[in-house]
Amino acid sequence: MAVESIAKTLGGGSGIDTTALVQSLVDAQFETRNATLTQREETLTAQISAASTHKSNITGFAGALTTLSKSGTLSTQPTSSNPGIVAVSRIAGADLTALNAKIEVRQLASTQTTASTPRPSATTAVGRGTLTLTFGTATVANGAMTGFTPGSGTPVNVTIDASNSSLDGIASAINAAKAGVTASVMTDSAGSRLVLKGASGETRAFTLTATETPGHTGLAALNVGIGASGTTIGSAAADAIVAVDGVALKRDSNTISDLVPGVKLDLVSAQAGTIVNLGKNSPSTSLVQAAQDFVDTYNEVFAALNTDLDPITGALRQDLAAKTLKRQLQQLTLTPIASGSDNVPTTLAQIGIQTNRDGTLSLNTTALTTALVNYPEQVEKMFAAANGTATTANGLAAALGSISAAAASTTRGLGASVLNYTRAKTDISEDRADALEKAEALRTRMTRQFASMDAKVAAYKSTMTFLEGQIDAWNKAD
Structure with missing residues (x-):
């Protein structure tokens, strides 16, 4: 007979609520252990x-x-008497204890920029061949290059074929070469132009020379250099000229970190003859x-x-x-x-x-x-x-x-500590599961024992009832 069925019939012979009795006995045996586990779990939590x-x-x-x-905000910061000419900032880790300098910005560093003659479309083929970028120092007057001295660097060749022969394709090919010149196409009502921009500094001027593929001429219209008529130079490559305490120095960028110890200079405008005083502000x-x-x-x-x-x-x-x-x-x-x-x-x-x-x-x-x-x-x-x-x-x-x-x-x-307490809490969960399993086993065993007892009591009661009936019958017969 299943334990559930046994539990339903318990007490039928003896008249005792043995189901409640079994529950009380099991709870009493495991009450202390469960209370200990609960308290320990609360402590660990x-x-x-x-x-x-x-x-x-x-x-x-x-x-x-x-x-x-x-x-x-907790470091001494450099100050500029005229941020509109020179903006300053502290280099990390700098000691600005002795900072005191006079700055004169005589010339800003600039980049060479060029623009080609407008063309009707940015997607129409220009020509095929090879464009060669050469870097060096240039002389520029009225938008034209009048002199150029190549530098020591190796010229960069950019191949132009049927897949990239439009202004858009040429600009993408030049950018892909990563030579130090950025190309873009600018369009207005007059048409589309190939615009080239180099890096700042007088030694970063550049020429662009086309070697054309026979039968597919046209690239030469994009040439940049002495005698080139198809492009205009908008600005020339030049160094910044900065006088520090009266000593004039050149740099190829308008952001300079090696002239005043601990201070980064950002040149904003050139105003020859105007002195900018650098100081410091304590935090x-x-x-x-x-x-x-x-x-x-x-x-x-x-x-x-x-x-x-x-x-x-x-x-x-x-x-x-x-x-x-x-x-x-x-x-x-x-x-x-x-x-x-x-x-x-x-x-x-x-x-x-x-x-x-x-x-x-x-x-x-x-x-x-x-x-x-x-x-x-x-x-x-x-x-x-x-x-x-x-x-x-x-x-x-x-x-x-x-x-x-x-x-x-x-x-x-x-x-x-968190890991150890968490592991201990996991162990308690396992101990609680083990205690529950043992309680169920005890409940099953006691239920079976009380069922057996109850069956015997019922049998005794049945026998007694039979005997009482027989005795009553005998008495009536007498």
Whole structure:
């Protein structure tokens, strides 16, 4: 008989609700174990949540600080007295302590640009053959090239055949050659023109010479060079001429990074005789704000961590990785984060970021302001990134990043704690399934035992009823 059928008939002989009795007996036997598993599962859930939260807190804190340190707002920035002539920006990692220069832009760098005579269509064949680009130095007057000296580079040949003999095809073929000349087709009411543009700098002038295929002539109309009549030179290739503190120098670009140490110059316009003064702007206000923001965020992260490390109620009170994170945070203000000679501040504590008795931080703005006055470059090194990345040379972001990396580690950090707690929770699920299986087995066994007992009781009752009937019959016969 199936267990379900047995359960339905249990108690029929004895009159006892044996189904409820079996359920009570099974529940009593497994109640303690189930309660233990439930409590352990709740504890692990809290530990997973806490460890994940603090790992996220510290990595978010470190990431935000690194982003701020790279933003440039915490670094000394160069200034220009006339951005309409020279715009300036700081080169990553630059030391602008001694920045002070006078700039005169006498000439801007320019590119050679040419345009062919208009043609009725950009898709009609021009001719076939080979176009040769040669680079060098040119003399240009009134839109025509009057002199050209080839450079040392190898000329570039561009093949023009039936597949690309239109202006559109020729422009695509020149661009595909990647020779340093950009080709395009410009169209207006007069027709379509082949427009060529080289790179800036006087040595990047170019000629374009056609070698035509017999029977398919026409490419020569696109020639660029001395005596070419089919094209016009709109602008000539030229170097920028910049005087730095009175010394005139040439560069082939209007973006220059090697004239003033630590500063990128963007030449906007040429105004010979006008002097532009370069100076610097200290980020003192931004550094004070950054220090205060750091302290506030640190205290939030530390307070949350401290709560979960409470020796009585803390979810992570026995977690070694969480304790290590707290210890590392507490050591942060005393850890040297910038190199320096004697009496030069190298720690946060030395510039006014102090540790309180309860482990939180506070900012002594007077001490920080004094440090900014006496050691501005050193304080900047502590907060602002050098060379675009946080390094030990300006190591607050690096120091916090190191702590974050250790906390995120899946070997010894909170990352490992999350994995361990998760595995333990999976094991509980398996233990719970095992307990359920054993409970069902016990319920089945006890159900069968009580069914057997109940059947015997029913048989005894039947026999008793028979005997009572016989005795009653005998008594009546007498």
